[in-house]
Amino acid sequence: MKIRPYTNADRGRLESFLRRQVTFAAMNEQTPDAFCLENVADFEAEGTVSLLAEADEGVVAIADLLRRHPVDGSLWLGLFVVDERFHGNGVAQILYEQLEREQMLPHHSVFRLGVLPHNERAYRFWERQGYVYEKDSGTARGDAVHVLKKEGKA
Template structure:
């Protein structure tokens, strides 16, 4: 049975404090990815981040919230990267307290619907090599590996990234 969730766009002006509080709860992923603690700059970086060469107007920052308004997931999707008809998922992060409860799948459905409305043809996502649980999620949702990249520095850590894609 699906939990009643609300999906809505995020703006820095209205939601930076709520996103900062979310990152504090999801600090495990921030530490895993960058080797750094989540702090006030983490939320700011989320709102500034976008795929290479993408205009800020070509991205969507979204929240997944409970009926009471509490954010339990955030996502960042850029349109036109790496190819024109793509909807690139730069981040889909779920609160640790509700992981493995179907929230990620429901949030992904919302992102897929948005990408289809914008006439996108596929959805790429980059997954850290060490994130076996995340990669398993994407593969269960029909994403397949397209490309692996040379190791790169993210914060104080070095990661190999894999691009997985799914046709829409």
């Protein structure tokens, strides 16, 4: 699988990918269309590094990174969504390891992300990647999240 930067030419493929993630949209209390619109806007906003992971099947995952948070200075993984077709088969693990190695560690050694409190599966996944609970916080949309932190190997 190849991870590469998102470009505006990828918009249609990104929209198709996001609309297929009905479970993740529901977890965010959004329709697939609302989930799609919000995340396309985030992907096209200045200041983040937006990435697509591709395989023969097309887009299999997306990630959005904020390389230096204006408050804490760490790298934030703002979004990491693996296509629901690939849940539970190790694809997320492989992609995250590649993302960390190629896109995160070259830029920082402290990583943070937010997990919705009711997303226990994601919480367990991030714990297996070495993240630990740091604090409770909220998103720009006002959703409560658990902030998880990882000290990378610089």
